[in-house]
Amino acid sequence: MAPQQSKTNMAVAGAALGCAALYAGSSFAGPSAPQQSLRGSSATIASFASQTPAAASPASASSAAALAPVLAGGVAVSLGLEKRRNRRNAQKSGRAAVVACAAGKVGCVGIVGSSGAVGKEMLACLEDRDFPTEKVRLFAKRAAGDVVESKKFGKITVEPFTVEAGQECEVCLMAVSGGFSEEFSPQIAGGPLNTSVIDNSSAFRYKDDIPLVIPEINGGENSSAPLVANPNCTTAIGAMALWPIHQKYKLKKVLMCTYQASSGAGAEGMAELEAGVKAFATTGKVPKPEVFAHQLPFNVIPQIDAFQENGYTKEEMKVTWELQKIFGLDDDVKIACTAVRVPTLRAHSESITIETELPMDPDDVRALLEKAEGVKVVDEPSSLSYPMPLNATGQYDVEVGRIRQSLVFGDKGLEFFVSGDQLLRGAALNAVIIAEQAVAKRLEA
Amino acid sequence: MAPQQSKTNMAVAGAALGCAALYAGSSFAGPSAPQQSLRGSSATIASFASQTPAAASPASASSAAALAPVLAGGVAVSLGLEKRRNRRNAQKSGRAAVVACAAGKVGCVGIVGSSGAVGKEMLACLEDRDFPTEKVRLFAKRAAGDVVESKKFGKITVEPFTVEAGQECEVCLMAVSGGFSEEFSPQIAGGPLNTSVIDNSSAFRYKDDIPLVIPEINGGENSSAPLVANPNCTTAIGAMALWPIHQKYKLKKVLMCTYQASSGAGAEGMAELEAGVKAFATTGKVPKPEVFAHQLPFNVIPQIDAFQENGYTKEEMKVTWELQKIFGLDDDVKIACTAVRVPTLRAHSESITIETELPMDPDDVRALLEKAEGVKVVDEPSSLSYPMPLNATGQYDVEVGRIRQSLVFGDKGLEFFVSGDQLLRGAALNAVIIAEQAVAKRLEA
Numbered sequence: 001m002a003p004q005q006s007k008t009n010m011a012v013a014g015a016a017l018g019c020a021a022l023y024a025g026s027s028f029a030g031p032s033a034p035q036q037s038l039r040g041s042s043a044t045i046a047s048f049a050s051q052t053p054a055a056a057s058p059a060s061a062s063s064a065a066a067l068a069p070v071l072a073g074g075v076a077v078s079l080g081l082e083k084r085r086n087r088r089n090a091q092k093s094g095r096a097a098v099v100a101c102a103a104g105k106v107g108c109v110g111i112v113g114s115s116g117a118v119g120k121e122m123l124a125c126l127e128d129r130d131f132p133t134e135k136v137r138l139f140a141k142r143a144a145g146d147v148v149e150s151k152k153f154g155k156i157t158v159e160p161f162t163v164e165a166g167q168e169c170e171v172c173l174m175a176v177s178g179g180f181s182e183e184f185s186p187q188i189a190g191g192p193l194n195t196s197v198i199d200n201s202s203a204f205r206y207k208d209d210i211p212l213v214i215p216e217i218n219g220g221e222n223s224s225a226p227l228v229a230n231p232n233c234t235t236a237i238g239a240m241a242l243w244p245i246h247q248k249y250k251l252k253k254v255l256m257c258t259y260q261a262s263s264g265a266g267a268e269g270m271a272e273l274e275a276g277v278k279a280f281a282t283t284g285k286v287p288k289p290e291v292f293a294h295q296l297p298f299n300v301i302p303q304i305d306a307f308q309e310n311g312y313t314k315e316e317m318k319v320t321w322e323l324q325k326i327f328g329l330d331d332d333v334k335i336a337c338t339a340v341r342v343p344t345l346r347a348h349s350e351s352i353t354i355e356t357e358l359p360m361d362p363d364d365v366r367a368l369l370e371k372a373e374g375v376k377v378v379d380e381p382s383s384l385s386y387p388m389p390l391n392a393t394g395q396y397d398v399e400v401g402r403i404r405q406s407l408v409f410g411d412k413g414l415e416f417f418v419s420g421d422q423l424l425r426g427a428a429l430n431a432v433i434i435a436e437q438a439v440a441k442r443l444e445a
Numbered sequence: 446m447a448p449q450q451s452k453t454n455m456a457v458a459g460a461a462l463g464c465a466a467l468y469a470g471s472s473f474a475g476p477s478a479p480q481q482s483l484r485g486s487s488a489t490i491a492s493f494a495s496q497t498p499a500a501a502s503p504a505s506a507s508s509a510a511a512l513a514p515v516l517a518g519g520v521a522v523s524l525g526l527e528k529r530r531n532r533r534n535a536q537k538s539g540r541a542a543v544v545a546c547a548a549g550k551v552g553c554v555g556i557v558g559s560s561g562a563v564g565k566e567m568l569a570c571l572e573d574r575d576f577p578t579e580k581v582r583l584f585a586k587r588a589a590g591d592v593v594e595s596k597k598f599g600k601i602t603v604e605p606f607t608v609e610a611g612q613e614c615e616v617c618l619m620a621v622s623g624g625f626s627e628e629f630s631p632q633i634a635g636g637p638l639n640t641s642v643i644d645n646s647s648a649f650r651y652k653d654d655i656p657l658v659i660p661e662i663n664g665g666e667n668s669s670a671p672l673v674a675n676p677n678c679t680t681a682i683g684a685m686a687l688w689p690i691h692q693k694y695k696l697k698k699v700l701m702c703t704y705q706a707s708s709g710a711g712a713e714g715m716a717e718l719e720a721g722v723k724a725f726a727t728t729g730k731v732p733k734p735e736v737f738a739h740q741l742p743f744n745v746i747p748q749i750d751a752f753q754e755n756g757y758t759k760e761e762m763k764v765t766w767e768l769q770k771i772f773g774l775d776d777d778v779k780i781a782c783t784a785v786r787v788p789t790l791r792a793h794s795e796s797i798t799i800e801t802e803l804p805m806d807p808d809d810v811r812a813l814l815e816k817a818e819g820v821k822v823v824d825e826p827s828s829l830s831y832p833m834p835l836n837a838t839g840q841y842d843v844e845v846g847r848i849r850q851s852l853v854f855g856d857k858g859l860e861f862f863v864s865g866d867q868l869l870r871g872a873a874l875n876a877v878i879i880a881e882q883a884v885a886k887r888l889e890a
Contacts, residue, residue, distance in 0.1 A: 311849025404756025
């Protein structure tokens, strides 16, 4: 990737995230019908990654490389990405998430919005997971003409997006704004190659006829729809821990408070935090914010996305709407969230309290989560081990810990803490696993 | 204050905070009887500060100065302390907290542990609020011999602590470790001058016969006990908003998630965050932590103080125990907290969800809190105004905002967000207002 590309990339990145940065004009925008039941079969096929462990390392390296331009020299090390990379590989062979594959490959996977933070992670995931495609095409407006070096897929020249080009791919991963996706995703989906479009924006998440998918939860058939919506990062990370618990104990109430990283506002958000911290270190002052509504370094901002009429923000309501749709919950299951931006670079954390219909034993829940796909239990007080964003960065699995019986809800209540990589489970990885399921189905046919 | 003092100060500061830094050996240490009812009369006497507005500015300046050694050149500006200082003064004349005073002064107020983060703020509060004392004496082990310049109380030479010296003060403010306080506070309390000891450690908070006081809530007679315990910072900040609501609507459940600043671990904690951020900016690496169990810059740490047998940490249990004791709550009022350290310098934030016996209207609650002492409603979504630690830094009042009906508990539920200065309401200010009430009573007699 040409070094001069990074600035351009950053400019696009904000829009490329389904997880909106901040305020925007705030008319009330509820989902049309969030209660649609989409609980699908939890299709699990043999792990591709575990079949080809050697394939993992160069791609993981490229995942770290995708982060590198945003973070100045050496930062990747301070974030522990070297360690993480190795750990991820170790993990993958053991428990990596659902991976689809029969024999064979598709001809082409396209990434639209390839130069943003999520788009870059999508390419890294395709490489890292040895995605069964002959070719990857990258589409981005301002980065068009740049050449991206991919160890797995060769040199890729970034192209300007066209509907025709999108339709030449069996799978299109959309890492673009809601407006762009709303216009173009339906034009690409289906078509001559029966293209599968997997959209990371919020444009289609609340539409009755569009599946909203976390592949380990409601994938399977849903992943093979012509147009599939990827959930918001905050929802996806929390859902990984909530789903196994819901299946066994039935959720009644979910109360979530988040600790969300600057990466939720794209590469621009991360760059603003980093630049703010550097300015503070050298001049003692933090420059006026441009990406965030308020200074993020040394601060927390209890607002993400636009305020709604009910006093919650859209980011908070997404958790309610999306968990209802993905889990197929009844209206009497109550969900509320407080979404807060904190000065971290990457990986979101969530403190979650639940009440369930059936009593729970924290040890049983721990054992249940240890077997769950895409989840890693990190919960050992004696060694001060619990989920933290710094450790979850670059990891496929969502870390869950601090599991304890709730003092408020007694034996039908539980509190726990999760940390998950916002760009992976919260965006790129989730989309790529949906694509794996779609491709497996396609190759079976 | 001699510049060479600052390093020494930092070394003491951790111990000087009731709000313990981190891990420590973790045997279960519950309170002996947290349910003791101490709801006192909410005595409010004319505001001293508002009588003498001119007196406020030099002392506020000294409050900012107390922070300055910790934060390298110019940092105070980036934290907005200049602005804050002015705002605090403006605020004070309007609504500053309960202030005690009849005519006259006591002879001496002592600050034990004067060189720690809380001890310094105590002196600043005494100056800022024109505390009715002829003299202030400062006690600290390693800083003994240093001379502190106080605009209000002249040059003060720091002394080594002795019980005799403590007994020469009518009021002793203890900003020391629990162990130190446990040994010496009872030896000072009472005595020839009927010395009032106000202890910021957790040594006496859960003892039946020792009042645990937030002066606006259960002060009055309780403030005049020979030994009074100051609550934990997290409790005190949340309680300011919870108390007026409880009085009108009766609390049933309180669920709190915190966003706690490095200042909770004293000047050392703040220094480690600042040094970590500076190292990151220059070398790209963050040094190994010494104060915190894990790296704090660009991370969040979901553990403060030692783990208890029930899976909560002691910091979390303090909120339960202390709210029960201060509010005089029945056992069926359920309280749970998740305490999380975030990379901010000063001022804690808390996301709070409550269920009450009576239905609430968010507008009514907003109006109620606007009239409450020690609280400032900052809740205007249209101007992106809500509580943030950066704005609460250096402020006496606790900011409350994001007030909305809870999606989980309906019209008997409420969510809100608070930010309060951990070193002021969370420690020094609360202690000084207790002392003001004690002195007012003493001078009346």
